[in-house]
Amino acid sequence: MMPGKTIRKTVPPAAPAERDVVAECALELRRIGDKADLRQRILNLIMKLFCPKT
Structure with a gap:
């Protein structure tokens, strides 16, 4: 051994x-x-539907 x-x-x-x-x-x-990802995707969809950018 060295x-x-x-x-x-x-x-x-x-x-x-x-x-x-x-x-x-x-x-x-x-x-x-997977549950956290699904929850985030649903929140993103709701934001797009109810808070459209002007």
């Missing part, structure tokens, strides 16, 4: 249960983002 170099420790692979939790969390975050 001086000044550190040895990288390998990270053990995630357990199947942990992967399932991460996947479920990602799915929930995606749903929240």
Whole structure:
């Protein structure tokens, strides 16, 4: 080993249960983002209909 170099420790692979939790969390975050996007699109449409630019 060369001086000044550190040895990288390998990270053990995630357990199947942990992967399932991460996947479920990602799915929930995606749903929240989709709802927020839909809400913003509806608000933009309402603004265009009721507050037209002059």
